Amino acid sequence: MVLPSDVELVPIIEAVTSHISRDLKLGAEASMQISLAVIEGAMNAIKHGNKYDLAKRAYFKIRIDADRLTLIIKDEGEGFDPRKVADPLEDEGLLRDHGRGLLMIRAYVDEAYHNADGTQLTMVKYLHSGQPGTDSEEDQKGEVLEL
Amino acid sequence: MELTFRKRDAVIIFNLKGNVIGPDGLKLREAFQKAIKLGGNKVRILVNLEATGMMDSSALGALVNAYTNVQQKKGRIGVMKASPTIDKLLQLAKLAPLFEQFADENAAVEDLSA
Numbered sequence: 397m398v399l400p401s402d403v404e405l406v407p408i409i410e411a412v413t414s415h416i417s418r419d420l421k422l423g424a425e426a427s428m429q430i431s432l433a434v435i436e437g438a439m440n441a442i443k444h445g446n447k448y449d450l451a452k453r454a455y456f457k458i459r460i461d462a463d464r465l466t467l468i469i470k471d472e473g474e475g476f477d478p479r480k481v482a483d484p485l486e487d488e489g490l491l492r493d494h495g496r497g498l499l500m501i502r503a504y505v506d507e508a509y510h511n512a513d514g515t516q517l518t519m520v521k522y523l524h525s526g527q528p529g530t531d532s533e534e535d536q537k538g539e540v541l542e543l
Numbered sequence: 544m545e546l547t548f549r550k551r552d553a554v555i556i557f558n559l560k561g562n563v564i565g566p567d568g569l570k571l572r573e574a575f576q577k578a579i580k581l582g583g584n585k586v587r588i589l590v591n592l593e594a595t596g597m598m599d600s601s602a603l604g605a606l607v608n609a610y611t612n613v614q615q616k617k618g619r620i621g622v623m624k625a626s627p628t629i630d631k632l633l634q635l636a637k638l639a640p641l642f643e644q645f646a647d648e649n650a651a652v653e654d655l656s657a
Contacts, residue, residue, distance in 0.1 A: 406565030
């Protein structure tokens with residue numbers, strides 16, 4: 397799925413993600429965590445990546461494997477270094493009225509990482525408790541949804 | 544998100560219904576700012592989260608912004624009936640101690656009006 401950089405469209409992404417979670421029969425809590433991680437990733441891509449520039453797009457992909465759900469969000473911004481993002485849990489960050497998106501993403505999915513220039517976020521939610529096993533050839537054929 | 548607010552005694556009560564996600568955070572922030580302006584000094588705010596589903600970081604930011612503004616007016620802000628999910632989110636962000644927690648509206652209004 398490709399969307400212009402309009403935060404009003406973020407609920408669409410949430411609705412699609414929620415639908416997939418339902419199809420996969422994930423529990424209510426896991427579904428909500430996935431939805432919130434996608435919302436945060438989408439908001440970051442639109443606000444901080446594309447800086448609300450409607451000419452720029454945000455790209456969403458979901459890959460479903462036997463043991464995991466992978467969500468990829470890419471923006472057309474200049475990128476950033478996630479290591480330089482202020483920690484919202486430090487004393488001076490607690491009363492900041494922004495900057496908790498990455499905290500939520502990291503709390504709600506099992507893996508979250510950016511590409512080298514910070515323009516693409518990959519989030520992985522394991523579909524069963526614990527670490528997923530090593531990918532078998534079969535697993536790697538997982539379904540990729542170009543949303 | 545559906546947002547309504549009303550005044551009961553000295554307390555401005557916000558009712559949030561549905562998910563508070565994406566663009567809702569900005570709308571919530573603006574509504575808080577309007578209410579705090581109307582409430583004047585020692586403004587008292589109660590946020591009823593009973594019918595609130597998901598809340599994202601923009602909504603959290605709006606709550607923190609409201610807390611800061613209420614503090615500047617020497618007022619008080621509390622939340623009511625937060626779901627376990629929202630409660631966990633407040634804990635995760637270490638924001639739970641900022642907001643007085645109430646189980647029902649009568650008790651909240653009585654306490655905040657004191």
